[in-house]
Amino acid sequence: EEIRDQLDQYYGIHAKPQQLKFTYGTAGFRTKANILDSVVFVVGILASLRSKYLDGQTIGIMITASHNPPEDNGIKLCDPQGEMLEQSWETYATTLANLNTKDEIFNEIIKLSTQLNINLDSPSNVVIARDSRDSGPILTSSTIDGLKVLNTQYKDFGLLTTPQLHYLVKSINTLNSTTSYGEPTEDGYYQKLSNAFKKIYNNFITPASSLSSSASSPQKIKITIDAANGIGGPKIDLLIQKYLNDLIDYQIVNNQYQDPLALNVGSGADYVKTNQRLPNNINPVPLQLYASFDGDADRVVFYYQDEEGLFKLLDGDKISTLLTSFLKDLISKSGLNAEIGVVQTAYANGSSTNYITDVLKVPVVCTPTGVKHLHHEAAKFDIGVYFEANGHGTVLFSDNFISVLKNTSPSTPQEQRAIETLFELSNLINQTVGDAISDLLTVLIVLTIKQWNPANWDELYTDLPNRLTKVIVPDRYVFKTTNAERQLTSPEGLQEKIELTVKKYQNGRSFVRASGTEDAVRVYAEANSRAEADQLSHDISELVK
Ligand code: 16G
Ligand code: ZN
Known part of the structure; x- marks a missing residue:
């Protein structure tokens, strides 16, 4: 009643x-x-x-x-x-x-x-x-x-950012338990991330080991962040200003979050990734690192300008490979046995998949698009790295592996440092969902430890040129897929036609799927050269229409 x-x-x-x-x-x-x-x-x-x-x-x-x-x-x-x-x-x-x-x-x-x-x-x-x-x-x-x-x-x-809300929910529900995730306040989030960041930093960067010109104080870590005029801007500002100001030299552009009409306009992770170009209001200095958040700060992509003045994107696949190689190295230095795996979607660049499989020798699992699919697969590993090419992703540490990290007594200083770093990474990296702020800090600390500029990072592998386009069709629901969205089962006969077309291109790959968020079909194509990728994309789009 x-x-x-x-x-x-x-x-x-x-x-x-x-x-x-x-x-x-x-x-x-x-x-x-x-x-x-x-x-x-x-x-x-x-x-x-x-x-x-x-x-x-x-x-x-x-x-x-x-x-x-x-x-x-x-x-x-x-x-x-x-x-x-x-x-x-x-x-x-x-x-x-x-x-x-x-x-x-x-x-x-x-x-x-x-x-x-x-x-x-x-x-x-x-x-x-x-x-x-x-x-x-x-x-x-x-x-x-x-x-x-x-x-x-x-x-x-x-x-709040979306990942901050996820953090709070988990923290509230684990309060006073042995698996307590953190203090259930916004400031608790900043403290958890910044404490982990500082511990990792101090474990590796001491004034003596720094390459800085003034031997006494290491150079600050430099980053420019495009906040898409969204809520990620004021939040990362708060975090760094309050807790990491002496370590990070940062600038935030497109930070007009009080102007709702500016949100995501000419800026943000999705704009940069889709258009493969700089957002508004960035005048790039060669070899400096830039990052773009999306409107609710659960995605981040990085980029830089190379010495020839070319725009270079460091997307979710690049983040995934950077973190996987770093984590794999830590596991081997820790003396522990841990199974690490990477989860990707069909949108992952073919070169990244080859690099992870052939060079890093880490298993790759492919799932349909959408965080819930990737997250679920990543949770099956001791350390599961998952990123969508669009920049949404995180690294999951299993409960079991975290307790191993807590309970192992290292036998050398090198083992101790690796184990502590792995443990602190599990605190720095948001365990609930992809988080632009947390992913940004993680990438910064890894690059700092490796003493890498963006070009060094980019050198791990070279992306195959690719194109993602949108085709408006009368009924997108007739496009049904299998094999983690890599093949169509309907409309009948279309998959065969796609495969015949793809065969004409060296390193060609293409797939078609219905969008889950827009009334359209997406066509992804990659090939050996820019021109071929564009042509393949065009050919497949014609088949779909
Ligand atoms: C949603 C998904 C994102 C995915 C995108 C694909 C979550 C929280 N978000 O934004 O992961 O990349 O959809 O959009 O799962 P599409 O189906 O329109 O291509
Ligand atoms: Zn988002």
Whole structure:
């Protein structure tokens, strides 16, 4: 009865416009902000149910549309250990979001609670945060109305990056346990990352070993960050200024997060990766390192200008190989036995896959696009490195391996340093989800230890020229794939045609898949030269149309 009363009170202002259809996809619900109100309201209800179902553990809600344009927004749920919402619940989310009346919603709540054995009177807890979009505050308050329907306790953290919200959820749910992840505050996040960074730094960089001209103090680490005018800018600013100012010499450009219309415009990780060019407002100095975050700071890509003035991208594959080679070296120096593996998607550059397999001799697993697929596979290794080429990724350390690190007594100083570094990397690298801030600090410390400039990093392997294009088709759902999205099973006969075309190109590779976030089909093509990659991309696009 109480639920009916609450629905009576709140449903009216959050009723769904009849004709709209919504789907909880790889990135949660994402669309134009002005049609999201009814959706976020029911997500509040669903988060409450999920928390009650999990004995009151805290569920996270993030309001963001990542790299999408300013007028978009979105909402997604985060499970108690900071992971993506369990897949079966995505279906419940979609069902709830498409109900057209108050009674239908009430019946669905009762149906789910019966089916899943949820006690609706039991406690439920939620934390919520948002990126810097101007639709964020109003959508937050509509979500909170949804939380009130089932009497959920909530805390609104306001502006955060997506990975910070994941950190908080895991920290809250592990509080006072032996697996405590960190202090459940924004500052706790900064402390955890900066402490780990300093420990690794001090283990390797001492004034004596530094190449700096003034022998007493090593040079500061230099980085310029393009924040896409998003929430990552003020957050990394806070972290470095408060905790790492004496080690890092940094500059943030495109940092107008208070101007929501500037978000992701001519800037950000997605812009840089897709267009393979510099963002606005960077005048590159050759061989200096630059980084771009996306709008909610769960992706990062790096780049530099070489001595000939060419733009060089260091994307998710380059991050993955850099970290894998460093970690592999640490494992061997530690004297421990640990299985390291790399997870990629079909978008990974062929050269990176060859490098990891043939040079590093580390196993590579390929999964479909989307964090939940990569994360799941990475969790099967002692150390699982996963990055999408677009810059989203992280490194997972298994619980078992972390306890090995904690309990091993090293027999040499070299072993001790390797073990300590591995352990601190597990603190520096966000274990819940890809995190631009955490990944940035990790790349910086690895480059500093190796005394590498961006060109040294880039030399590990040479990317095959590639092109990613978008083709608008009448119905993208007819494009079905298998083998981690690398082959089409439908429309019939198309895969054979693609393979015949690809065969004409040296080192040619191409695949076609329906986007999970846009009404379009994506065509990826790579080949030996720029011209051939472009031609292959064109040929395949013609087949798809
Ligand atoms: C979502 C995914 C991202 C993936 C992208 C692909 C999560 C949290 N995000 O943004 O990992 O790269 O979708 O988009 O899983 P697409 O299906 O439109 O190509
Ligand atoms: Zn993002």
